[in-house]
Amino acid sequence: MVERLANRIKERRTELGFTQAELAERVDVTRKTVNTVENGIFTPSATLAIKLARALELSVEQLFWLER
Amino acid sequence: MVERLANRIKERRTELGFTQAELAERVDVTRKTVNTVENGIFTPSATLAIKLARALELSVEQLFWLER
DNA sequence: CTTCAATGTAACGTAAAGGTTACATGTCAG
DNA sequence: CTGACATGTAACCTTTACGTTACATTGAAG
Numbered sequence: 001m002v003e004r005l006a007n008r009i010k011e012r013r014t015e016l017g018f019t020q021a022e023l024a025e026r027v028d029v030t031r032k033t034v035n036t037v038e039n040g041i042f043t044p045s046a047t048l049a050i051k052l053a054r055a056l057e058l059s060v061e062q063l064f065w066l067e068r
Numbered sequence: 069m070v071e072r073l074a075n076r077i078k079e080r081r082t083e084l085g086f087t088q089a090e091l092a093e094r095v096d097v098t099r100k101t102v103n104t105v106e107n108g109i110f111t112p113s114a115t116l117a118i119k120l121a122r123a124l125e126l127s128v129e130q131l132f133w134l135e136r
Numbered sequence: 137c138t139t140c141a142a143t144g145t146a147a148c149g150t151a152a153a154g155g156t157t158a159c160a161t162g163t164c165a166g
Numbered sequence: 167c168t169g170a171c172a173t174g175t176a177a178c179c180t181t182t183a184c185g186t187t188a189c190a191t192t193g194a195a196g
Contacts, residue, residue: 020173021172021173031172031173032174032175035173036174036175039174041175
């Protein structure tokens with residue numbers, strides 16, 4: 001069961017006019033963390049997923065989903 | 069910003085009549101993982117949070133929330 | 137009370153999340 | 167073209183998620 005976690009962070013972030021650095025500050029992680037999550041390099045914790053969804057005004061399920 | 073991730077896994081799991089072992093099998097982790105997440109001993113990955121929410125027929129936000 | 141299933145939890149190991157710092161590359165306004 | 171800001175990414179480190187196994191405790195049914 002090889003599932004990858006896809007997301008629409010970049011799409012939504014740019015819609016709202018945030019840079020990675022601004023989003024990072026809002027959810028209290030580093031810019032690198034936002035960048036790597038956004039690019040699917042690693043899977044965030046549930047805590048971070050909830051914070052990101054809140055900051056981007058989407059539900060966790062709208063922001064992240066399992067593929068494959 | 070000391071936030072802990074609270075959840076209603078146990079409440080919902082017993083409502084649906086699952087044991088920890090059954091839920092674990094459905095979301096493809098060990099019983100220990102379900103047990104420790106349920107008891108707040110650790111924060112699950114976003115992937116696991118999404119699978120648990122799906123298995124328990126709730127949204128991630130209904131199943132998990134940030135306290136404090 | 138006894139038995140058995142369900143749950144809690146401890147020790148230990150591995151893999152991955154996420155931080156820090158630094159630098160390279162993209163991109164766009166002027 | 168040039169400078170400034172945004173983004174990608176590499177090296178390295180620490181913490182923690184999650185697995186395995188095993189055992190103790192709880193609780194409900196007979």
